[in-house]
Amino acid sequence: MTPxxxxxxxxxxxxxxxxxxxxxxxxIHRLEAGGxxxxxxxxxxxxxxxxxxxxxxxxxxxxxxxxxxxxxxxLEPLPAFKYFLPQEYLDRPNTYAGDGSSLRVWRGAATAHPxxxxxxxxxxxxAMPKLWHHLxxxxxxxxxxxxxxxxMFWHQxxxxxFNEYLDSDAYRSNADRAIKAYFRNNPLxxxxxxxxxxxxxxxxxxxxxxxxxxxxxxxxxxxxxEMSDLYDEGALTSVQQAMEFLVNGIFAxxxxxxxxxxxxxxxxxxxxxxxxxxxxxxxxALPYVEAVFYRGFPFRGTKSYNAQVHQIPDKQADFHYxxxxxxxxxxxxxxxxxxxxxxxxxxxxxxxxxADYAVHRRGDHDKLIQLGVTFQRxxxxxxxxxxxxxxxxxxxxxxxxxxxxxLANRRFFEEQMDRFLxxxxxxxxxxxPDYR
Amino acid sequence: xxxxxxxIIPGISLAMALLLPLLxxxxxxxxRFAAAGAPLxxxxxxxxxxxxxxxxLHQAWLPKLGLxxxxxxxxxxMPLVLLAALLTTLAIFVTPIDQNRPxxxxxxxxxxxxxxxxxxxxxxxxxxxxxxxxxxxxxTLLVAIWGGRRRxxxxxxxxxxxxxxxxxxxxxxxxxxxxxxxGVDFGYESLAQAQLSAGQSRWILALLLLACGLKLPIAxxxxxQPFSYAESPIPVVMLLSGVVSKLGAYGILRFGVGFLGDxxxxxxxxxxxxxxxxxxxxxxxxxxxxxxxxxxxxxxxxHMGLLVLGLAAATPLSLQGSVAQMLAHGLIVALLFACVxxxxxxxxxxxxxxxSGLLNPLRGLPLTMALLLLALMAAAGIPGLAAFPAExxxxxxxxxxxxxxxxxxxxxxxxxxVYAVRLFNRVGFGRLDNQRAxxxxxxxxxxxPVLLLAVLVVASGLxxxxxxxxxxxxxxxxxxxxxxxAPWSISSSLSSASPDAAPTFExxxx
Numbered sequence: 001m002t003p004x005x006x007x008x009x010x011x012x013x014x015x016x017x018x019x020x021x022x023x024x025x026x027x028i029h030r031l032e033a034g035g036x037x038x039x040x041x042x043x044x045x046x047x048x049x050x051x052x053x054x055x056x057x058x059x060x061x062x063x064x065x066x067x068x069x070x071x072x073x074x075l076e077p078l079p080a081f082k083y084f085l086p087q088e089y090l091d092r093p094n095t096y097a098g099d100g101s102s103l104r105v106w107r108g109a110a111t112a113h114p115x116x117x118x119x120x121x122x123x124x125x126x127a128m129p130k131l132w133h134h135l136x137x138x139x140x141x142x143x144x145x146x147x148x149x150x151x152m153f154w155h156q157x158x159x160x161x162f163n164e165y166l167d168s169d170a171y172r173s174n175a176d177r178a179i180k181a182y183f184r185n186n187p188l189x190x191x192x193x194x195x196x197x198x199x200x201x202x203x204x205x206x207x208x209x210x211x212x213x214x215x216x217x218x219x220x221x222x223x224x225x226e227m228s229d230l231y232d233e234g235a236l237t238s239v240q241q242a243m244e245f246l247v248n249g250i251f252a253x254x255x256x257x258x259x260x261x262x263x264x265x266x267x268x269x270x271x272x273x274x275x276x277x278x279x280x281x282x283x284x285a286l287p288y289v290e291a292v293f294y295r296g297f298p299f300r301g302t303k304s305y306n307a308q309v310h311q312i313p314d315k316q317a318d319f320h321y322x323x324x325x326x327x328x329x330x331x332x333x334x335x336x337x338x339x340x341x342x343x344x345x346x347x348x349x350x351x352x353x354x355a356d357y358a359v360h361r362r363g364d365h366d367k368l369i370q371l372g373v374t375f376q377r378x379x380x381x382x383x384x385x386x387x388x389x390x391x392x393x394x395x396x397x398x399x400x401x402x403x404x405x406x407l408a409n410r411r412f413f414e415e416q417m418d419r420f421l422x423x424x425x426x427x428x429x430x431x432x433p434d435y436r
Numbered sequence: 437x438x439x440x441x442x443x444i445i446p447g448i449s450l451a452m453a454l455l456l457p458l459l460x461x462x463x464x465x466x467x468r469f470a471a472a473g474a475p476l477x478x479x480x481x482x483x484x485x486x487x488x489x490x491x492x493l494h495q496a497w498l499p500k501l502g503l504x505x506x507x508x509x510x511x512x513x514m515p516l517v518l519l520a521a522l523l524t525t526l527a528i529f530v531t532p533i534d535q536n537r538p539x540x541x542x543x544x545x546x547x548x549x550x551x552x553x554x555x556x557x558x559x560x561x562x563x564x565x566x567x568x569x570x571x572x573x574x575x576t577l578l579v580a581i582w583g584g585r586r587r588x589x590x591x592x593x594x595x596x597x598x599x600x601x602x603x604x605x606x607x608x609x610x611x612x613x614x615x616x617x618x619g620v621d622f623g624y625e626s627l628a629q630a631q632l633s634a635g636q637s638r639w640i641l642a643l644l645l646l647a648c649g650l651k652l653p654i655a656x657x658x659x660x661q662p663f664s665y666a667e668s669p670i671p672v673v674m675l676l677s678g679v680v681s682k683l684g685a686y687g688i689l690r691f692g693v694g695f696l697g698d699x700x701x702x703x704x705x706x707x708x709x710x711x712x713x714x715x716x717x718x719x720x721x722x723x724x725x726x727x728x729x730x731x732x733x734x735x736x737x738x739h740m741g742l743l744v745l746g747l748a749a750a751t752p753l754s755l756q757g758s759v760a761q762m763l764a765h766g767l768i769v770a771l772l773f774a775c776v777x778x779x780x781x782x783x784x785x786x787x788x789x790x791x792s793g794l795l796n797p798l799r800g801l802p803l804t805m806a807l808l809l810l811a812l813m814a815a816a817g818i819p820g821l822a823a824f825p826a827e828x829x830x831x832x833x834x835x836x837x838x839x840x841x842x843x844x845x846x847x848x849x850x851x852x853x854v855y856a857v858r859l860f861n862r863v864g865f866g867r868l869d870n871q872r873a874x875x876x877x878x879x880x881x882x883x884x885p886v887l888l889l890a891v892l893v894v895a896s897g898l899x900x901x902x903x904x905x906x907x908x909x910x911x912x913x914x915x916x917x918x919x920x921x922a923p924w925s926i927s928s929s930l931s932s933a934s935p936d937a938a939p940t941f942e943x944x945x946x
Contacts, residue, residue: 327867329793329796329799329867329868329870329873330796331798332796332797332798332799333796333797334797361799361874362798362799362876362877365798365877366798366799368798369798369799429870435870
């Protein structure tokens with residue numbers, strides 16, 4: 001994949017429509033010119049590409065383990081070892097990387113990333129039994145990945161057909177077969193299933209979201225790896241190019257299947273069959289962006305809210321706790337998923353970002369927070385790519401000569417920017433290079 | 437041990453204060469270490485005196501006035517001299533390295549130390565007054581020159597209240613000496629034997645209470661305190677609250693309890709009531725403060741109230757508790773202000789509403805906040821920390837004499853936890869402001885004095901004899917009341933005692 005095509009280049013010509021009067025007019029004009037919500041500066045480019053690389057390595061673990069849990073661990077009553085990824089899943093070829101890929105995004109190998117394997121071997125502390133690495137959190141922390149999955153599972157009405165399918169009779173029947181097969185030698189749990197079928201069904205639905213998110217990140221990991229390689233080679237030179245690469249990626253894999261299958265006693269059971277036509281863009285990417293980037297939920301340990309005085313919105317759609325609104329400062333608090341994510345990325349920071357952090361704020365001491373702010377910037381860029389992709393699908397080209405079409409684009413961007421009028425939104429903050 | 441040692445202890449501060457102006461101003465590190473060397477040496481010599489007690493020094497000075505250079509160390513003065521030396525050393529190290537006009541600043545800190553240590557060492561009441569008065573000059577200059585935005589007002593209040601306090605003390609001491617039937621003699625031994633009429637004793641005690649009440653202070657004589665604590669540089673507040681205020685308590689104990697026992701016992705219910713009300717007034721005001729420094733000032737006022745309650749009861753246990761409270765409060769309040777100083781230096785404010793999230797492990801001041809939490813817990817009297825044994829002794833020792841006042845003081849002690857939790861919840865938790873949270877980490881040089889204080893607060897909580905052991909004998913000899921037998925000893929002797937014989941205390945003074 002090359003960073004060209006679908007997004008139109010910045011048009012230097014004056015716009016035939018009047019300037020926006022929106023509070024974020026400057027950002028809207030930038031989006032109308034094909035740009036990103038993130039200002040196009042070399043510093044921003046360096047930061048976001050560096051963090052994409054640092055994110056992609058743990059993500060390579062996340063997607064493999066999510067699929068492992070969805071496909072193999074399944075309804076294990078005591079899934080104590082669900083984060084102990086077997087070699088089979090480390091070797092599982094990524095669909096979008098490696099020589100055998102029919103839709104190759106990254107030029108690297110399809111198996112687990114070498115840096116990931118190296119880290120899993122020793123961690124920060126050195127070589128010791130896996131269990132000690134696990135208990136010491138000297139590992140890739142799946143807690144954040146599971147929190148993202150839970151956000152997708154919990155939030156409703158985010159578009160796509162996935163959620164509706166989970167309520168269908170077909171899904172119920174598929175899940176029922178799988179549950180009965182899984183517990184066929186376990187009369188206690190089989191009996192329990194007879195008494196509380198909905199409880200087990202709910203658990204399987206959650207596992208379907210494990211699969212959904214795993215398949216989503218199976219795409220994103222090689223996309224980020226490729227962007228990092230292109231940047232290192234000097235082929236990505238602007239934030240806009242980085243965003244265009246993402247948009248191209250989105251369109252390239254938009255139709256890839258989202259499914260859930262589980263292997264029980266060597267036999268594969270299809271719970272969300274590929275034949276249902278669930279697609280990566282509509283059933284995974286867009287719900288993911290909505291659930292994780294926008295809505296999210298307040299992570300325990302970050303901030304306290306009092307629902308009784310309506311500090312929590314009544315409607316899930318009004319939630320605003322995603323990464324685009326997140327207060328990065330609680331990062332560092334022990335054990336909370338955002339800290340664990342930053343800790344995961346910390347292990348794989350490229351040297352140029354390490355050097356950058358060392359000379360800002362508290363240097364090495366508050367690297368986790370600087371990293372978190374960079375991550376927030378990068379996710380604004382990913383969101384920009386999604387907005388541009390949606391605009392391309394739902395509305396008109398940026399260089400459309402018809403002013404009515406341009407106004408329709410304007411309305412679309414303004415509606416999107418309205419979501420950042422909340423005081424918690426960090427859109428203003430990321431415009432400031434000193435926000436670190 | 438030869439007696440000149442007692443002269444050397446305060447003399448070191450004087451010598452260094454005279455030497456400092458000769459050192460180059462451009463070398464702040466050298467100035468700091470030179471200045472700190474004096475109280476540090478004082479501390480070591482003090483410990484030496486504890487191990488090998490020296491005999492008292494008697495040196496004529498102005499015999500016609502009854503002023504002699506009588507110096508000595510006993511169970512009351514020894515721990516307070518050590519506390520003064522320690523807190524002066526730490527105050528010097530807490531001073532920012534870029535302190536403006538450091539030579540004069542350190543000279544004045546050492547002059548304060550000279551006055552305080554001189555007062556504790558004095559065995560002549562007139563010498564005590566001189567040292568007591570000496571303290572006022574450098575502290576006023578320190579507030580006036582290096583204080584905050586409203587330093588002029590703070591310095592004026594400090595000097596006015598201090599002057600009234602000094603004059604009252606002078607009048608009380610002169611009266612003590614002049615009405616002394618042994619002739620004009622201000623030596624402690626002589627004053628202890630003084631035969632005063634009831635009327636004379638009352639006037640002298642009233643003046644003494646006014647003088648020392650202003651210095652401590654207790655409500656309603658505290659007008660200077662919140663203002664001065666809010667405007668003074670942190671090293672100065674550490675000394676003002678940690679040791680200078682103890683001059684008042686020491687004066688009451690030495691002169692009021694020591695020399696005017698009968699009148700003290702007669703007035704003690706009122707003094708106990710004043711102490712208890714001061715405790716509750718201080719604690720309630722602390723809850724309502726919007727600035728950490730002012731909160732600490734009112735907290736200090738409350739703790740001084742507890743101390744006065746213990747002095748009023750004048751049982752061996754309550755007096756021992758009061759001395760322990762002087763030491764514990766000295767350490768805790770110095771730790772509190774040292775933490776506040778770090779917060780203020782990094783964030784630029786001590787206004788509670790402007791601070792939040794400082795406990796953040798990466799961008800906040802986690803260690804400083806952890807130590808502040810420790811100090812607040814200590815101030816609230818949590819077991820295992822310095823204030824607990826001291827307050828427990830005060831409460832147990834005062835209960836038999838003044839149960840109502842003790843109960844009020846116990847409630848006040850409970851309120852301490854309220855403002856401690858309120859303060860920490862607002863400042864430590866919540867969201868850290870991105871605009872404000874751009875300050876460097878505290879350095880180890882900044883942390884070291886605070887850590888040392890924290891270690892002492894914990895250690896003396898775990899080993900309370902470090903607070904109570906010094907004064908056990910002296911306070912027992914000063915006690916004006918005996919304690920009733922403990923419940924367990926009552927129950928064990930019930931068989932031989934009259935069933936309706938209620939435990940009571942006995943007034944020793946006569």
